[in-house]
Amino acid sequence: MADQINWVKVAESPEEIAFGPNNLAEAMAGDKRVCIGRFGNEYFAFAPKCPHASGPMADGWIDALGNVVCPLHRYKFCMKNGRNVSGEGYYLKHWPVMVDENGVFVGLKTGSFLGLW
Numbered sequence: 001m002a003d004q005i006n007w008v009k010v011a012e013s014p015e016e017i018a019f020g021p022n023n024l025a026e027a028m029a030g031d032k033r034v035c036i037g038r039f040g041n042e043y044f045a046f047a048p049k050c051p052h053a054s055g056p057m058a059d060g061w062i063d064a065l066g067n068v069v070c071p072l073h074r075y076k077f078c079m080k081n082g083r084n085v086s087g088e089g090y091y092l093k094h095w096p097v098m099v100d101e102n103g104v105f106v107g108l109k110t111g112s113f114l115g116l117w
Contacts, residue, residue, distance in 0.1 A: 007098060007105040010036065014043065014104055022061045024068070029106040034095065036104075037079045039066040044079035045106040047093040057092075068092070 008029040011017045019025045023038040026048055035057040037044040046068065048057055055072030062068055067076040067085050076085045077092040084090040096107040 003109045005096075005107040006110050007107050008032075009103045009105050010034070010045075011104040014038070014099060017104065020058070022059075024058045024060065024062065026058045027106075029095070029108060032108065034106055035068075036097070036106075037062055037068050039079065042066075043097040043099055043104065044068075045095040045097050046077070046079060046082060050075060051090045051092060052088065 010027040010029050017025050017027060017036055019038055025036050027034055027036050033048050034045045035048045039062055046057065049055065050057060050070035050072065052070065052075050053072050055070040057068060057070060060069045060071040063076065066079060068079050069076050075088050075090060077083065078085055082092040082094040098105045098107065
Protein backbone atom coordinates (compact mmCIF):
# COMPACT_ATOMS: atom_id res chain seq x y z
CA MET A 1 0.00 0.00 0.00
CA ALA A 2 1.37 3.40 -0.98
CA ASP A 3 1.77 6.14 1.57
CA GLN A 4 -1.12 8.58 1.70
CA ILE A 5 -1.15 12.14 3.00
CA ASN A 6 -3.47 12.92 5.88
CA TRP A 7 -3.96 16.69 5.96
CA VAL A 8 -4.49 17.70 9.59
CA LYS A 9 -5.90 21.14 10.37
CA VAL A 10 -3.79 23.19 12.76
CA ALA A 11 -5.59 26.56 12.47
CA GLU A 12 -8.56 28.25 10.82
CA SER A 13 -6.17 30.76 9.19
CA PRO A 14 -2.49 31.80 9.39
CA GLU A 15 -3.57 34.75 11.57
CA GLU A 16 -4.79 32.29 14.21
CA ILE A 17 -1.27 30.86 14.69
CA ALA A 18 0.48 32.55 17.62
CA PHE A 19 3.72 33.46 15.84
CA GLY A 20 6.30 35.23 17.94
CA PRO A 21 8.48 38.05 16.63
CA ASN A 22 10.80 35.27 15.38
CA ASN A 23 8.04 33.96 13.01
CA LEU A 24 7.97 30.60 14.82
CA ALA A 25 5.14 28.96 16.77
CA GLU A 26 4.13 25.57 18.13
CA ALA A 27 0.87 23.95 17.09
CA MET A 28 -0.88 20.61 17.38
CA ALA A 29 -1.44 18.53 14.25
CA GLY A 30 -3.85 16.00 15.70
CA ASP A 31 -1.87 14.44 18.57
CA LYS A 32 1.52 15.52 17.15
CA ARG A 33 3.18 18.72 18.36
CA VAL A 34 4.89 20.58 15.51
CA CYS A 35 6.73 23.83 15.06
CA ILE A 36 5.41 26.14 12.35
CA GLY A 37 7.77 28.57 10.66
CA ARG A 38 6.80 31.53 8.48
CA PHE A 39 9.26 32.92 5.95
CA GLY A 40 7.88 35.48 3.52
CA ASN A 41 4.57 34.07 2.28
CA GLU A 42 5.53 30.44 2.93
CA TYR A 43 4.77 28.21 5.91
CA PHE A 44 6.73 25.17 7.08
CA ALA A 45 6.14 22.46 9.68
CA PHE A 46 8.95 20.64 11.45
CA ALA A 47 9.86 18.90 14.69
CA PRO A 48 9.46 21.08 17.79
CA LYS A 49 12.84 19.96 19.18
CA CYS A 50 16.28 20.06 17.62
CA PRO A 51 17.61 16.57 16.82
CA HIS A 52 20.97 17.43 18.40
CA ALA A 53 20.14 18.37 21.99
CA SER A 54 16.34 18.83 22.00
CA GLY A 55 16.46 22.61 21.91
CA PRO A 56 12.99 24.14 21.52
CA MET A 57 12.87 25.21 17.88
CA ALA A 58 10.07 27.74 18.53
CA ASP A 59 12.58 29.65 20.71
CA GLY A 60 15.07 29.87 17.84
CA TRP A 61 14.98 32.19 14.84
CA ILE A 62 14.90 32.17 11.05
CA ASP A 63 18.01 33.46 9.32
CA ALA A 64 18.07 35.68 6.20
CA LEU A 65 18.16 32.58 3.94
CA GLY A 66 15.06 31.02 5.49
CA ASN A 67 16.79 28.43 7.66
CA VAL A 68 15.53 27.78 11.17
CA VAL A 69 18.26 28.11 13.83
CA CYS A 70 18.23 26.14 17.09
CA PRO A 71 18.55 28.46 20.12
CA LEU A 72 20.91 26.12 22.03
CA HIS A 73 23.88 25.55 19.71
CA ARG A 74 22.84 27.51 16.61
CA TYR A 75 22.54 24.47 14.35
CA LYS A 76 20.74 25.53 11.16
CA PHE A 77 18.15 23.53 9.23
CA CYS A 78 16.42 24.12 5.90
CA MET A 79 12.71 24.40 6.68
CA LYS A 80 11.81 23.01 3.23
CA ASN A 81 13.65 19.68 3.49
CA GLY A 82 14.97 19.36 7.07
CA ARG A 83 18.61 19.19 6.01
CA ASN A 84 21.21 20.50 8.40
CA VAL A 85 22.92 23.36 6.55
CA SER A 86 25.52 24.26 9.18
CA GLY A 87 27.45 21.01 8.65
CA GLU A 88 26.78 18.89 11.74
CA GLY A 89 24.95 16.13 9.83
CA TYR A 90 21.63 16.12 11.68
CA TYR A 91 18.19 15.97 10.07
CA LEU A 92 15.11 17.87 11.26
CA LYS A 93 11.81 16.02 10.74
CA HIS A 94 9.50 18.09 8.56
CA TRP A 95 6.04 17.98 6.97
CA PRO A 96 4.36 19.93 4.16
CA VAL A 97 1.98 22.78 4.95
CA MET A 98 -1.07 23.73 2.91
CA VAL A 99 -2.92 27.00 3.39
CA ASP A 100 -6.29 27.55 1.72
CA GLU A 101 -9.68 29.12 2.42
CA ASN A 102 -10.47 26.25 4.83
CA GLY A 103 -7.45 26.79 7.09
CA VAL A 104 -3.85 25.77 7.68
CA PHE A 105 -3.06 22.07 7.33
CA VAL A 106 0.00 19.90 8.00
CA GLY A 107 0.41 16.84 5.79
CA LEU A 108 1.24 13.69 7.75
CA LYS A 109 1.96 10.49 5.87
CA THR A 110 -0.11 7.45 6.71
CA GLY A 111 1.50 4.05 6.31
CA SER A 112 5.01 5.29 7.08
CA PHE A 113 7.05 5.50 10.25
CA LEU A 114 5.82 8.39 12.41
CA GLY A 115 4.12 10.06 9.44
CA LEU A 116 7.48 11.42 8.26
CA TRP A 117 8.52 12.53 4.80
